[in-house]
Amino acid sequence: MIFLEGVTKVYNEGLENEIRAVRELALEIEGDKTTVLQGPSGSGKTTLLTLIGCLARPTSGRIGIEGEVVSGLPERFMTEVRRKTFGFVFQRLNLIRGLTAIENVMLPAYPLGLDHGRLHERATDLLDMLDIPNRAGTKIEHLSGGEAQRVAIARALVNDPRIVIADEPTANLDSSLTKQFLRIIERLREERRTVLLASHDPRICGADIVDRVVTMEDGTISEGGVVEGSV
Amino acid sequence: MRCWIERQRYLIDFTFSSLMRRRARNLMLFAVYALVVFLLGSVMLFSHAIRQEAALLLAGAPEVMVQRLVMGRHDLVPASYLETLKRFRGVQEAEGRLWGYLFDPASDANYTLMVPSARDREHRLEAGETIIGQGVASARGVDVGETLLLRSPAGEFLKLDVNDLLSSDSQIVSADLILLSEADFRRFFRLPDGVFTDLALRVSNPREINTIIEKAARTMLDARFITRRDVLSTYESVFSWREGLLLALLGTSIMAFAIFAFDKASGLSSDERREIGILKAIGWETRDVMAMKLWEGALVSLSAFVVGFLLAYAHVFLFSAGLLDPVLKGWAVIFPRFTLVPRIDGLQIATLAFFTIVPYTAATMVPIWRAATTDPDMVMR
Amino acid sequence: MIFHTPIMAMLLASGLSSATIVWAAGFGIRVLRHWDIESGSARQLAMERRTHLVSTALVWMMVLELASLLLFVFNADRMSVMFAGSMCAVGTLNANPFGFPALMMKTAVFFGATLWLLVHRVDLKGRDYPLTRPKYGLLIAMAPLALAAAGLQLTYFLGLHADVITSCCSRLFTAEAGSIEAELAAIDPGPALLLLFGGLAVVLGLAILTRRFERAVAVYALAAALFFVADIAATVSAISPYVYEHPHHHCPFCILKPEFSHVGYVIYLPLIAGTAFGLAAGLLPQRPPPASMKTELPRIARRYVAISAGLFAASALVALVAIARSGLVLL
Numbered sequence: 005m006i007f008l009e010g011v012t013k014v015y016n017e018g019l020e021n022e023i024r025a026v027r028e029l030a031l032e033i034e035g036d037k038t039t040v041l042q043g044p045s046g047s048g049k050t051t052l053l054t055l056i057g058c059l060a061r062p063t064s065g066r067i068g069i070e071g072e073v074v075s076g077l078p079e080r081f082m083t084e085v086r087r088k089t090f091g092f093v094f095q096r097l098n099l100i101r102g103l104t105a106i107e108n109v110m111l112p113a114y115p116l117g118l119d120h121g122r123l124h125e126r127a128t129d130l131l132d133m134l135d136i137p138n139r140a141g142t143k144i145e146h147l148s149g150g151e152a153q154r155v156a157i158a159r160a161l162v163n164d165p166r167i168v169i170a171d172e173p174t175a176n177l178d179s180s181l182t183k184q185f186l187r188i189i190e191r192l193r194e195e196r197r198t199v200l201l202a203s204h205d206p207r208i209c210g211a212d213i214v215d216r217v218v219t220m221e222d223g224t225i226s227e228g229g230v231v232e233g234s235v
Numbered sequence: 236m237r238c239w240i241e242r243q244r245y246l247i248d249f250t251f252s253s254l255m256r257r258r259a260r261n262l263m264l265f266a267v268y269a270l271v272v273f274l275l276g277s278v279m280l281f282s283h284a285i286r287q288e289a290a291l292l293l294a295g296a297p298e299v300m301v302q303r304l305v306m307g308r309h310d311l312v313p314a315s316y317l318e319t320l321k322r323f324r325g326v327q328e329a330e331g332r333l334w335g336y337l338f339d340p341a342s343d344a345n346y347t348l349m350v351p352s353a354r355d356r357e358h359r360l361e362a363g364e365t366i367i368g369q370g371v372a373s374a375r376g377v378d379v380g381e382t383l384l385l386r387s388p389a390g391e392f393l394k395l396d397v398n399d400l401l402s403s404d405s406q407i408v409s410a411d412l413i414l415l416s417e418a419d420f421r422r423f424f425r426l427p428d429g430v431f432t433d434l435a436l437r438v439s440n441p442r443e444i445n446t447i448i449e450k451a452a453r454t455m456l457d458a459r460f461i462t463r464r465d466v467l468s469t470y471e472s473v474f475s476w477r478e479g480l481l482l483a484l485l486g487t488s489i490m491a492f493a494i495f496a497f498d499k500a501s502g503l504s505s506d507e508r509r510e511i512g513i514l515k516a517i518g519w520e521t522r523d524v525m526a527m528k529l530w531e532g533a534l535v536s537l538s539a540f541v542v543g544f545l546l547a548y549a550h551v552f553l554f555s556a557g558l559l560d561p562v563l564k565g566w567a568v569i570f571p572r573f574t575l576v577p578r579i580d581g582l583q584i585a586t587l588a589f590f591t592i593v594p595y596t597a598a599t600m601v602p603i604w605r606a607a608t609t610d611p612d613m614v615m616r
Numbered sequence: 617m618i619f620h621t622p623i624m625a626m627l628l629a630s631g632l633s634s635a636t637i638v639w640a641a642g643f644g645i646r647v648l649r650h651w652d653i654e655s656g657s658a659r660q661l662a663m664e665r666r667t668h669l670v671s672t673a674l675v676w677m678m679v680l681e682l683a684s685l686l687l688f689v690f691n692a693d694r695m696s697v698m699f700a701g702s703m704c705a706v707g708t709l710n711a712n713p714f715g716f717p718a719l720m721m722k723t724a725v726f727f728g729a730t731l732w733l734l735v736h737r738v739d740l741k742g743r744d745y746p747l748t749r750p751k752y753g754l755l756i757a758m759a760p761l762a763l764a765a766a767g768l769q770l771t772y773f774l775g776l777h778a779d780v781i782t783s784c785c786s787r788l789f790t791a792e793a794g795s796i797e798a799e800l801a802a803i804d805p806g807p808a809l810l811l812l813f814g815g816l817a818v819v820l821g822l823a824i825l826t827r828r829f830e831r832a833v834a835v836y837a838l839a840a841a842l843f844f845v846a847d848i849a850a851t852v853s854a855i856s857p858y859v860y861e862h863p864h865h866h867c868p869f870c871i872l873k874p875e876f877s878h879v880g881y882v883i884y885l886p887l888i889a890g891t892a893f894g895l896a897a898g899l900l901p902q903r904p905p906p907a908s909m910k911t912e913l914p915r916i917a918r919r920y921v922a923i924s925a926g927l928f929a930a931s932a933l934v935a936l937v938a939i940a941r942s943g944l945v946l947l
């Protein structure tokens with residue numbers, strides 16, 4: 005599903021504060037499973053997610069997604085892959101204030117130029133599915149934290165992605181909201197979507213819906229990099 | 236194609252709501268933009284209207300005008316001059332012209348009385364007939380088919396049937412004009428046969444004008460020759476530096492405006508930067524963001540342009556360019572009294588757009604690009 | 617006469633577009649030397665980011681150049697009252713020796729910008745941006761052209777004085793005058809129309825050939841350039857007189873005027889666009905063919921050829937209608 009070979013990401017290349025956030029990393033992630041990245045702060049989890057999610061290009065190395073090498077693609081095509089393949093739930097939810105919940109959900113589909121009626125319908129369905137149907141017309145700043153997170157998840161799903169990426173999704177949630185989030189993840193898994201999380205929250209790493217935990221340290225995989233049964 | 240249109244619709248939609256969300260800042264930009272368009276537009280509409288008037292005046296003027304000077308003053312020209320002039324090689328045609336001014340106490344106005352040229356078939360008049368300008372018609376309250384009564388300087392009355400009104404292409408040229416037949420004119424002003432107000436020459440080859448004038452001036456010592464070229468260049472030189480000066484002044488305001496626009500476009504709040512980062516992370520391309528921002532510029536430009544232009548139009552043609560008066564008063568020397576006829580054309584609008592939209596776009600392009608190339612991975616932190 | 621407002625506007629435009637293209641050409645040199653799409657190095661990423669700015673600036677420049685070109689002709693027509701012996705744009709352009717060269721250079725720059733954007737559009741379709749190098753090569757070649765156009769235009773306007781006596785279309789485009797313009801006017805209408813419609817037949821034939829033979833695209837590009845010249849020649853010698861219904865009025869500018877319902881724009885704009893598409897099609901085929909667009913590139917080239925041929929046909933059709941509706945009989 006996803007493979008990485010010798011992937012390195014250098015920030016501030018050539019400058020004094022040069023940082024190798026990810027170095028010579030190799031990893032394979034299977035489809036339809038839920039994988040969690042864990043590791044100490046600064047170990048490169050977020051950086052790795054941006055590389056896999058086509059948000060940034062690696063400085064060197066190869067990344068393949070569903071059999072296609074994406075690491076050498078120019079921004080334009082990377083965006084295309086990202087739009088088709090990934091849905092993101094960010095730690096800071098990154099919803100746009102001043103827009104309504106449903107407008108936020110529809111936003112990722114704007115550049116596709118879909119039929120407006122169909123898009124609206126799809127966004128409504130998603131909000132229904134996530135149990136916030138009557139908040140569609142509410143401005144983001146008037147939503148509660150849990151509602152806002154569900155809007156963010158709906159937005160991640162609007163283009164029907166096969167892979168959902170979430171970075172520290174539960175860092176700001178209390179335990180009941182965390183449980184709710186886990187239920188949604190379970191649902192995504194049942195829909196046979198690949199889920200990739202980064203978190204040091206034990207409530208997540210220890211949850212039964214998680215198929216695999218990969219530990220990172222200092223920009224490389226220290227544990228769980230090899231899947232049992234395959235190479 | 237449908238998809239493309241649909242996509243632009245979404246982008247405009249989003250742009251619009253984004254403009255609304257930052258209303259205060261955009262209103263400010265809009266106000267300054269409209270002000271610049273208004274200023275430039277006023278100067279351009281005004282000077283264009285004047286130029287047009289002058290062009291019409293000149294178009295009617297002969298290539299060479301011959302006056303006679305007595306003691307340095309303009310005097311009547313005897314018909315014998317015509318014969319002399321016609322003998323010069325290269326002179327195609329020479330014609331005596333009759334025109335003069337009349338102060339009319341009834342309407343407290345000055346009229347220009349003129350005999351139409353023999354070549355002017357459209358305005359051919361019999362004795363007792365007249366064609367008058369719109370200004371005369373409204374001042375005296377007469378219309379086609381009615382009678383115009385004029386009192387001569389000697390105190391006699393002249394009754395004329397109004398045949399027609401002059402078309403209102405140009406008010407300066409025709410508003411105060413009364414056309415009448417030669418016989419009526421001579422009788423009215425008690426002018427003997429065989430004298431003219433001045434003479435008009437037509438020359439077959441414009442390149443020879445100067446040679447002809449030189450030769451003629453040597454034999455006709457009391458004649459003054461005025462070429463259309465002289466009038467034009469005098470007028471151009473009076474005119475050009477004034478407009479140039481004004482535009483140079485306004486040039487600074489364009490510069491200031493461009494800097495202002497640049498500043499507004501590059502001073503993105505961290506909120507806005509984040510917003511762009513979000514859009515990119517969730518699947519917008521740099522291209523989409525730039526398109527959105529360019530739409531934003533286009534919406535602001537277009538609305539400011541329309542509003543500024545309409546204000547300028549009202550200013551120049553409804554309020555007689557009141558604000559420009561102190562600067563442009565000098566033009567009144569050429570045109571003692573005028574109301575401008577509204578005239579706009581594509582060339583002017585295009586020029587005005589060049590002076591406002593182009594600097595605006597140029598100034599905002601780099602900031603827009605900077606914003607649009609925000610790295611999408613910034614939203615992960 | 618540079619204080620004339622439209623002139624100042626055009627000088628502003630040409631100044632901006634020259635600055636744009638010089639800057640873009642400088643970037644182009646860097647691209648030619650360092651472009652490596654496979655790399656994720658900071659330099660490559662920065663360059664890719666900059667291409668967005670360059671292409672937007674060039675779109676903008678193309679719009680500016682088109683507007684400025686139209687303004688140039690339109691303004692020349694408008695200013696003709698100021699010059700003795702001048703009745704339309706030709707007189708104004710002829711008021712000093714730089715007028716016509718400036719017009720031609722400006723047309724060439726507009727061509728260049730259009731061509732560049734057409735190639736750019738195709739380039740963006742390939743996953744490895746296969747046309748990037750040729751594209752920036754073209755851009756670098758355009759820079760001196762744009763500078764020359766700006767320089768000629770400035771010289772022309774600086775040397776424009778109201779006291780000049782010029783000669784206008786009636787004098788310039790008459791068979792006896794012995795200049796290029798006159799040579800064009802002197803072509804008999806029969807051969808000229810044969811050249812136009814025969815040329816069109818050849819161009820259309822070649823367009824059909826390109827559907828079968830890839831190589832024919834290059835020939836087509838050449839033919840498009842030649843057809844442009846032929847069409848202009850035919851316009852001067854035959855189509856204009858038909859439009860004016862006057863056998864000796866050959867001016868190629870007066871047909872732009874409202875008196876002739878702006879028919880000139882409908883003839884020239886498709887002609888220019890058609891030529892640009894034709895030339896762009898010629899630039900597309902690459903050797904060796906890029907892996908990312910092996911089938912795509914020839915397909916787009918064929919489409920460009922089809923568009924180009926369609927535009928040529930449209931332009932010629934307008935000319936034909938103008939001839940048919942004319943009261944004049946030349947043949």
Ligand SMILES: Nc1ncnc2c1ncn2[C@@H]1O[C@H](COP(=O)(O)OP(=O)(O)OP(=O)(O)O)[C@@H](O)[C@H]1O
Nearest residue numbers: 015016023024025044045046047048049050051052
């Ligand atoms: N845009 C950037 N510019 C410079 N350095 C960066 C950038 N992004 C990340 N880094 C550095 O790269 C290293 C890895 O950062 P990353 O955010 O991937 O860690 P993380 O494992 O997600 O940490 P945390 O658990 O605290 O979120 C850090 O040292 C960080 O300072």
Ligand SMILES: [Mg+2]
Nearest residue numbers: 049050051171
């Ligand atoms: Mg992190």
